[in-house]
Each structure stands twice: as C-alpha cells, then as structure tokens.
Amino acid sequence: MSAASEARPQVLVTEVGPRDGLQNEKAAVPTEAKVRFVDALVAAGVRQIETTSFVNPKRVPAMADAADVFALLPRRPGVRYVALVPNLKGYERARAAGCDAIALFTAASEGFARANINMTIEQSLAGFRDIAKAAAADGVSMRGYVSTVFACPYDGPTAPDQVLKVTEALLDLGCYEVSLGDTIGVGTPTDTHRLLGILLRYLPSRMLALHFHDTWGMAVANVVAGLEDGLRSFDASAGGLGGCPYAPSASGNLATEDLVYLLDHLGYDTGIDLDALVSAGDVISPFLDHPLPGRVHQAVQSQRARRAQLAATEAS
Ligand code: HMG
Ligand code: MG
Numbered sequence: 026m027s028a029a030s031e032a033r034p035q036v037l038v039t040e041v042g043p044r045d046g047l048q049n050e051k052a053a054v055p056t057e058a059k060v061r062f063v064d065a066l067v068a069a070g071v072r073q074i075e076t077t078s079f080v081n082p083k084r085v086p087a088m089a090d091a092a093d094v095f096a097l098l099p100r101r102p103g104v105r106y107v108a109l110v111p112n113l114k115g116y117e118r119a120r121a122a123g124c125d126a127i128a129l130f131t132a133a134s135e136g137f138a139r140a141n142i143n144m145t146i147e148q149s150l151a152g153f154r155d156i157a158k159a160a161a162a163d164g165v166s167m168r169g170y171v172s173t174v175f176a177c178p179y180d181g182p183t184a185p186d187q188v189l190k191v192t193e194a195l196l197d198l199g200c201y202e203v204s205l206g207d208t209i210g211v212g213t214p215t216d217t218h219r220l221l222g223i224l225l226r227y228l229p230s231r232m233l234a235l236h237f238h239d240t241w242g243m244a245v246a247n248v249v250a251g252l253e254d255g256l257r258s259f260d261a262s263a264g265g266l267g268g269c270p271y272a273p274s275a276s277g278n279l280a281t282e283d284l285v286y287l288l289d290h291l292g293y294d295t296g297i298d299l300d301a302l303v304s305a306g307d308v309i310s311p312f313l314d315h316p317l318p319g320r321v322h323q324a325v326q327s328q329r330a331r332r333a334q335l336a337a338t339e340a341s
Pocket of ligand 1: 045048078079080081082084085111112114115116118130141142143170171172173205206207208236238268269270271
C-alpha cells in the first residue's frame with residue numbers, strides 16, 4: 026500500500042471551550058487559568074481555538090478579561106487564535122489586544138438575534154460590513170457563525186432557506202468559513218442532512234463547519250451525518266463545557282474528547298492527542314463548581330483511576 030493511500034483524511038477541530046465553554050460559568054475563573062487552559066489545548070494539538078470574546082462585559086461578565094487573556098497568551102506557530110466579536114467596538118478591542126483572527130456571529134432567527142445581540146439579523150450584517158472593511162485592511166481573518174440553524178428558543182423551527190441566506194451573507198463579507206450552530210442542541214441527523222442537502226447545492230463543503238450543542242445527546246450522531254455529507258470541520262468544547270446565556274435550556278457543546286474519540290475510530294486525522302486533551306480539561310476543572318460533563322473525558326478519568334489503583338496494589 027502506498028504512503029498516500031495510508032494517509033488518513035484530515036478533519037479540522039475548532040476548540041471553543043475557552044469561549045463558548047467558559048462564557049456561561051458561574052464561578053469566577055482566574056485569567057491565568059484560562060490562559061493555561063488555552064495553552065494546554067494547543068499543546069494537545071488544537072490548531073484553531075476560540076480564545077475569548079470581546080462582547081459587552083455587562084452582558085457576559087465571564088468574558089470581561091478578554092484583553093488580559095490575549096495579553097498573557099503564548100502564541101504558538103501554526104495556531105489560529107480566534108476571538109468572538111459582535112460589533113465594531115468589539116473589533117477595535119480585539120485589535121488593540123493583538124488579535125488577528127475573529128469570529129462574527131449572528132443568527133438565522135430574529136428572536137435569538139434580538140435576545141443575544143440586541144439587533145435584527147440585518148442590523149448585525151450591516152455592522153459586520155464595517156468590520157469586514159477594517160479587517161481586510163488590517164489583514165485579519167474572519168470566521169462566521171449562524172446560530173439557531175434548526176430551531177430557536179424564541180421563534181421555533183428555522184427554515185433552511187433562512188440559514189442559507191445568512192450563511193451566504195457572511196461568506197460574501199469575506200469569512201473563510203461559516204459555522205452552523207445548533208445553539209439549543211435539538212437537531213437530529215435527519216435535520217443535519219436536510220439542512221446540508223440545501224446548503225451544499227449552493228456552497229462548497231470546505232467553507233462550512235458544524236457547531237453542535239449536546240442538549241438532547243445527538244451531537245455525535247449529527248457529526249456522523251455531517252461527515253457523510255462531506256463536511257470536514259467541527260467545533261467542540263473541552264470536557265463538554267458550554268452554553269449560551271441567551272439560549273435558555275441549552276446545555277454544553279459537543280465535548281472535544283467525544284469528537285476526537287469518534288474521529289480517531291472512524292479513521293480521520295485531527296492532529297489532537299486524546300490523552301493530552303483530557304489533561305487540558307483537568308487544567309480548568311478545579312476552577313469550576315461542577316465536574317466536566319463530557320462522556321469520554323469521564324471514561325478516560327475512570328480508566329486512569331483504575332490503572333493507578335492497580336499500580337498501587339501491585340506495588341504494595
Ligand atoms: P448592547 O448592550 O445590547 O447595546 O450591545 P449597546 O450597543 O447600546 O451598548 C451598551 C453598552 O455596551 C455601551 O456601554 C457600549 O459601549 C457597550 P455604556 O454606554 O453602557 O457604558 N458595548 C461594548 N463594550 C465592550 N465590548 C463591546 C461592546 N459593545 C457595546 N463589543 C452587544 C450589543 C452585541 C455588544 C451585546 O448585546 C453583547 O455583548 N451581546 C453578546 C452576547 C454573547 O456574547 N452571547 C454569547 C456568544 S454567542 C453564542 O454563544 C452562540 C455561538 O456559540 C454559536 C451557537 O451556539 O449557535 C457563537
Ligand atoms: Mg455555541
């Protein structure tokens with residue numbers, strides 16, 4: 026067998042734990058711990074990581090230290106450190122902090138856009154036009170998010186055509202990739218195939234990513250559906266942390282450990298070491314007021330505990 030035929034197909038995992046994961050935490054996590062968390066994730070092999078967000082700190086107090094996170098962050102070569110930005114003010118703060126990759130975010134439903142960013146979808150896109158101009162001049166790369174791609178906690182089910190419209194608008198602004206967010210984690214593989222069946226008629230799969238919250242336990246199944254449809258870019262959060270303060274009933278994101286375990290066993294290459302990823306979760310968990318919910322994280326921890334017990338028994 027040739028080396029080429031042995032090469033495993035690559036999948037990009039975007040780690041969102043330091044932002045989507047921590048934005049909803051009640052406990053005050055020290056900035057220095059956030060920085061160690063990001064660096065441990067990068068050491069585990071993560072190559073695109075959403076580090077923090079430059080939003081209104083009165084709305085999301087957990088992200089108020091965004092500039093300090095960036096100031097303290099060691100930058101490893103080959104890693105894209107992305108910051109979530111809602112408006113020009115956020116962009117300017119991100120730039121002043123030395124950030125060169127941003128993620129813009131809006132929604133496919135008006136109810137969620139209003140609750141989350143206090144704007145209509147069109148107002149958000151109009152604001153992004155100014156950011157896009159500045160970003161092009163500054164050489165800043167832009168990712169995009171469309172939330173509530175299957176359903177909205179305020180407006181109910183979302184029409185795929187509406188997702189298509191907003192996704193196209195973000196790509197037209199110059200986003201290199203748009204991540205489709207199941208914000209409240211209700212979608213099933215049938216929904217994923219239905220949505221992608223429409224989007225992929227008009228858009229290349231390499232410009233789309235999937236961002237699943239795992240509220241109803243369907244995230245891993247939805248990833249498989251996305252892979253079947255040709256997508257190779259998925260967001261996930263270490264330990265399954267996450268949730269959005271403006272999406273009632275949404276739980277954590279798909280856990281990065283669950284995603285990497287799945288992809289490893291399906292024969293894909295993520296460049297991420299599962300054991301090191303679990304250890305990265307251990308960097309942040311002492312600062313939270315609950316255990317990390319991710320299944321694979323917990324399974325690896327139990328395995329480690331059993332091995333340690335066995336080693337102690339053998340040594341005695
Ligand atoms: P606003 O508060 O609604 O209204 O902001 P405003 O524009 O009138 O501003 C009010 C105050 O905020 C003013 O200050 C502004 O200067 C300040 P004041 O005069 O009261 O002293 N302000 C800012 N300060 C710092 N940074 C900024 C900024 N902008 C305004 N960037 C805004 C509108 C969009 C900023 C606000 O609604 C907001 O911050 N929303 C963020 C909500 C959020 O972070 N949600 C979670 C992330 S999205 C998510 O989780 C979904 C995702 O994961 C995908 C998925 O799962 O679907 C991405
Ligand atoms: Mg999210």
